[in-house]
Amino acid sequence: MLGKGRWIADFTESFRNWNVNDVTFDVFIQGNTRMKGFLLSRLFSATVNPNYQVGCYIISADRAKDIDRKSLLKMLHAVKASMKENEMKWAWLLILCAKAADFQKKLVESIKDQAVGIALVEVDSKGIVSSDSYIGKQARRFIKL
Amino acid sequence: MSHTYSPIQMYNLFKSVMIIFVLQAVVVLIAPFFSEQIVRVSILIVNVVISVLLGWRLYKSLYHTVFTYDNEGFTLKKGRKDVNSFKWNEFSKVSLFRTESGELSVRLYRDSEHFDLPASKLKLNPFTFRQEVTKLVSVSKNKE
Numbered sequence: 001m002l003g004k005g006r007w008i009a010d011f012t013e014s015f016r017n018w019n020v021n022d023v024t025f026d027v028f029i030q031g032n033t034r035m036k037g038f039l040l041s042r043l044f045s046a047t048v049n050p051n052y053q054v055g056c057y058i059i060s061a062d063r064a065k066d067i068d069r070k071s072l073l074k075m076l077h078a079v080k081a082s083m084k085e086n087e088m089k090w091a092w093l094l095i096l097c098a099k100a101a102d103f104q105k106k107l108v109e110s111i112k113d114q115a116v117g118i119a120l121v122e123v124d125s126k127g128i129v130s131s132d133s134y135i136g137k138q139a140r141r142f143i144k145l
Numbered sequence: 146m147s148h149t150y151s152p153i154q155m156y157n158l159f160k161s162v163m164i165i166f167v168l169q170a171v172v173v174l175i176a177p178f179f180s181e182q183i184v185r186v187s188i189l190i191v192n193v194v195i196s197v198l199l200g201w202r203l204y205k206s207l208y209h210t211v212f213t214y215d216n217e218g219f220t221l222k223k224g225r226k227d228v229n230s231f232k233w234n235e236f237s238k239v240s241l242f243r244t245e246s247g248e249l250s251v252r253l254y255r256d257s258e259h260f261d262l263p264a265s266k267l268k269l270n271p272f273t274f275r276q277e278v279t280k281l282v283s284v285s286k287n288k289e
Contacts, residue, residue: 012243013241013243016275
């Protein structure tokens with residue numbers, strides 16, 4: 001993996017072409033919110049961070065080009081099903097595309113799910129649109145293009 | 146065509162040598178003799194030589210990993226006794242897993258169980274190795 005980012009969770013496992021309920025995500029990574037490291041980092045993490053299982057689902061431009069309300073809800077339901085199976089508390093759904101239409105941006109912004117943060121990332125313009133939830137807005141902070 | 150990987154794991158080899166050396170050093174320290182400088186140096190040299198020889202044997206019997214695979218399946222042998230052989234078609238999912246020590250393994254899932262191929266210890270590129278294993282698993286599944 002290349003690029004920049006911020007620490008949001010300790011991701012330990014990644015899958016390619018992860019299929020859930022007929023939706024195939026290009027990448028699925030999972031981990032938890034406890035930071036690993038040396039003594040002080042572990043102590044800090046154990047006292048401050050909750051120990052939640054979290055995941056990040058990434059779907060790329062090829063698969064995401066025809067995003068409409070129906071397909072977005074299908075993706076969201078697939079993420080929810082996968083979260084339940086893997087006992088996750090939070091998850092992020094990142095949709096990467098070259099350029100998104102205005103209605104697609106509004107669609108993403110209208111999602112208010114508090115457990116799944118959705119971010120629509122325009123790779124060409126480096127624009128990020130997120131869903132209307134705390135972890136959705138957090139996605140804007142940790143994605144660095 | 147069969148491929149075999151069995152690189153020397155320097156960290157585990159060093160650990161094995163040090164285990165033997167420390168054991169000998171403890172014996173020498175508690176022995177109430179040898180105050181002569183020449184004798185001390187001789188003992189140190191003998192200890193180092195024995196540590197390297199026995200350390201190598203310890204490494205081979207406990208840590209040395211040999212991984213052999215072909216289109217049908219693989220064998221992972223760790224040390225002298227721990228041998229695991231599987232067919233690729235026994236597995237359904239493949240992932241890349243990072244251990245607490247930061248080493249990467251390719252994880253193969255069979256129902257709810259999993260088996261790890263230690264890519265970092267085998268000095269294989271974990272990303273390309275994962276791709277190759279994924280291909281081997283999917284091809285062998287399609288053959289069924």
